[in-house]
Amino acid sequence: MKKTIITVVGKDTVGIIARVCAYLAEKQINILDISQTIVSGYFNMMMVVDRTNATNSFGDMADEMEKVGEEIGVVIKCQREEIFDKMHRI
Amino acid sequence: MINRVEVNETNEMIEKENLDVRTITIGISLLDCIDADLENCKKKIYSKIKQTAKDLVATGNEIEREFGIPIVNKRISVTPIALIGGACCHKPEDFAQIAVVLDEVAKEVGVNFIGGYSALVSKGMTKADKMLIESIPMALSFTERVCSSVNLGSTKTGINMDAVKLMGEIIKQTAEYTKEDDSLGCAKLVVFCNAPDDNPFMAGAFHGVTEADAIINVGVSGPGVVRTALEKVRGENFEVLCETIKKTAFKVTRVGQLVAKEASKMLGIPFGIVDLSLAPTPAIGDSVADILCEIGLEYAGAPGTTAALALLNDQVKKGGVMASSYVGGLSGAFIPVSEDQGMIDAVTAGALTIEKLEAMTCVCSVGLDMIAIPGDTKATTISGIIADEMAIGMVNQKTTAVRIIPVIGKGVGEKVEFGGLLGYAPIMPVNPYSCDAFVNRGGRIPAPIHSFKN
Numbered sequence: 320m321k322k323t324i325i326t327v328v329g330k331d332t333v334g335i336i337a338r339v340c341a342y343l344a345e346k347q348i349n350i351l352d353i354s355q356t357i358v359s360g361y362f363n364m365m366m367v368v369d370r371t372n373a374t375n376s377f378g379d380m381a382d383e384m385e386k387v388g389e390e391i392g393v394v395i396k397c398q399r400e401e402i403f404d405k406m407h408r409i
Numbered sequence: 410m411i412n413r414v415e416v417n418e419t420n421e422m423i424e425k426e427n428l429d430v431r432t433i434t435i436g437i438s439l440l441d442c443i444d445a446d447l448e449n450c451k452k453k454i455y456s457k458i459k460q461t462a463k464d465l466v467a468t469g470n471e472i473e474r475e476f477g478i479p480i481v482n483k484r485i486s487v488t489p490i491a492l493i494g495g496a497c498c499h500k501p502e503d504f505a506q507i508a509v510v511l512d513e514v515a516k517e518v519g520v521n522f523i524g525g526y527s528a529l530v531s532k533g534m535t536k537a538d539k540m541l542i543e544s545i546p547m548a549l550s551f552t553e554r555v556c557s558s559v560n561l562g563s564t565k566t567g568i569n570m571d572a573v574k575l576m577g578e579i580i581k582q583t584a585e586y587t588k589e590d591d592s593l594g595c596a597k598l599v600v601f602c603n604a605p606d607d608n609p610f611m612a613g614a615f616h617g618v619t620e621a622d623a624i625i626n627v628g629v630s631g632p633g634v635v636r637t638a639l640e641k642v643r644g645e646n647f648e649v650l651c652e653t654i655k656k657t658a659f660k661v662t663r664v665g666q667l668v669a670k671e672a673s674k675m676l677g678i679p680f681g682i683v684d685l686s687l688a689p690t691p692a693i694g695d696s697v698a699d700i701l702c703e704i705g706l707e708y709a710g711a712p713g714t715t716a717a718l719a720l721l722n723d724q725v726k727k728g729g730v731m732a733s734s735y736v737g738g739l740s741g742a743f744i745p746v747s748e749d750q751g752m753i754d755a756v757t758a759g760a761l762t763i764e765k766l767e768a769m770t771c772v773c774s775v776g777l778d779m780i781a782i783p784g785d786t787k788a789t790t791i792s793g794i795i796a797d798e799m800a801i802g803m804v805n806q807k808t809t810a811v812r813i814i815p816v817i818g819k820g821v822g823e824k825v826e827f828g829g830l831l832g833y834a835p836i837m838p839v840n841p842y843s844c845d846a847f848v849n850r851g852g853r854i855p856a857p858i859h860s861f862k863n
Contacts, residue, residue, distance in 0.1 A: 324416055354413050365413040377475055396420065398477035400411065405663040407415040 321370040322351070322400035323377070325384065329393025331362040338387055339366070339395070346380065347372045362393060367400070419660075423478055426633035427695040428661060430668045431688050432482040433469050434524075434609035436616035436624040436681060437461050439488040447497040451510045454493070458485060458514045458523075461623050461678070466519040468675045472668055480668065481690075481830075485515065486614035486626075487525035495537030501544035508548035508555050515554040522597075524614035526557040529604070532566040532853065542572070545579050549594035550586035556597045556612035560604040562799040564806045568602065568854040573799065576600050577792030577848065581815060584784065588817035591825045595814040596747075596779065600795055602802030602809045607682050608738040613775075613810060624681035625673045626738060629665030630688040631657075633695045635725075639703040650704065651724045658685065658728030666733040684738030685729030686774060687721075689749035691832035697721075697742050698751025709744075709752055710761030718742060719772035739808055741774025747827060747834035748779055756835050763794070763837055771801050776810035781825045781834040784817035791815065793844035804857050 388395035442453035562568035587594030606617020698709035802809030
């Protein structure tokens with residue numbers, strides 16, 4: 320399994336999750352977990368996704384997600400899970 | 410599974426606290442490029458480096474993108490050139506031609522520095538070593554990306570005082586040769602005692618002769634991350650302080666280990682070491698001096714600075730050692746002046762002198778680093794400063810170094826601008842009293858008694 324963490328941070332608005340999920344579905348990227356909260360009007364989401372059957376490259380996904388973020392006024396970052404795993408788990 | 414708090418913590422370190430991987434450095438052995446003919450030797454060097462490092466920059470960029478962590482520099486270190494050029498170089502100009510080849514291939518593969526224009530002369534100098542050293546001013550003024558280092562002493566061999574004397578003169582000459590650029594050549598030249606074979610950081614990186622054909626070494630950084638962590642424990646006792654540094658260093662180093670392993674896998678080159686250094690940059694918040702202030706000093710250089718730096722260096726090592734399978738290089742806290750805004754401020758305020766910096770080098774990972782001094786400082790005085798620093802390394806069985814810049818045409822109180830990662834520096838006063846007779850004695854200082862361990 321090739322786990323990737325997608326983080327979305329920015330001002331809350333209608334349809335953020337819908338846009339991100341629609342993109343992921345189109346590229347055959349499976350969502351394993353979503354955790355989301357809103358702190359004083361700011362939207363903060365973390366998704367764990369599996370790229371095993373993804374139809375695009377990691378670089379393309381990162382670029383395109385960034386663009387989607389720009390369109391809806393949030394910052395979307397894609398990072399492989401290992402960086403968090405290594406830092407926070409022994 | 411990883412939770413949101415942990416993900417946010419990591420990303421805040423990257424976005425707000427300047428966490429980065431400072432360098433991925435490929436060490437390349439050039440021993441198989443030795444040839445009696447200079448032209449052949451140059452060709453072999455060019456093709457070996459190009460072949461080995463051609464994918465380095467692209468790989469670094471890919472890792473950067475996939476993990477979302479900046480990898481600031483991609484660099485190359487090579488076998489000390491004095492050993493490689495010995496068979497075909499008959500005058501210093503011949504060695505300088507090799508420097509030009511290194512510069513060309515560095516530009517071709519897209520790395521910002523290539524280290525290893527070096528000689529290891531801790532006990533004595535061969536003819537080739539001497540010629541290489543004499544060619545340094547030329548080589549550094551002809552090239553842009555070549556870095557040079559000379560190992561002048563070690564705990565096992567003592568200090569080669571002939572070479573110390575010579576390097577005082579060479580540093581002055583290098584400053585003269587590059588005076589149009591504020592003597593920038595000297596920022597790419599460092600002398601060592603106990604130089605490590607696997608250092609990924611410039612200007613002192615070279616690929617030791619005991620190393621494999623090619624190896625990946627990674628240097629991590631993150632002074633901003635440590636300082637931010639310490640902000641949360643203001644007023645707490647030393648136990649809490651030390652534990653906080655240790656835990657933070659662990660996290661930072663884990664990222665370095667991950668990047669090193671990934672680079673090694675992608676490039677098909679074995680992983681060497683992670684160097685756990687706190688390496689500052691001129692960026693605001695990316696300062697080792699700021700950590701010292703956060704520990705409780707008004708400025709770096711105030712009484713207590715050496716103790717604060719000692720504990721910082723030790724805790725960084727303790728946290729980092731567990732985070733990486735192989736630790737090496739310099740590993741600790743760097744205290745360059747020009748590359749650290751907090752250090753610059755301390756010098757400008759009059760809180761930090763060369764003498765205090767020298768004391769700090771007894772407990773930090775390297776030595777007198779990126780210190781600008783007046784251009785009219787005598788060569789013997791520079792040799793004296795080097796000898797002091799080498800003695801600290803030799804007796805304390807640690808690496809020490811001197812990277813000092815006599816800025817031609819400038820004096821105390823003026824500023825010098827190096828640009829980029831090298832930053833800017835106020836010119837610091839040097840003790841005016843002479844050490845001519847000491848430096849001119851010649852010969853070498855014997856190894857200290859505690860080096861006889863057999």
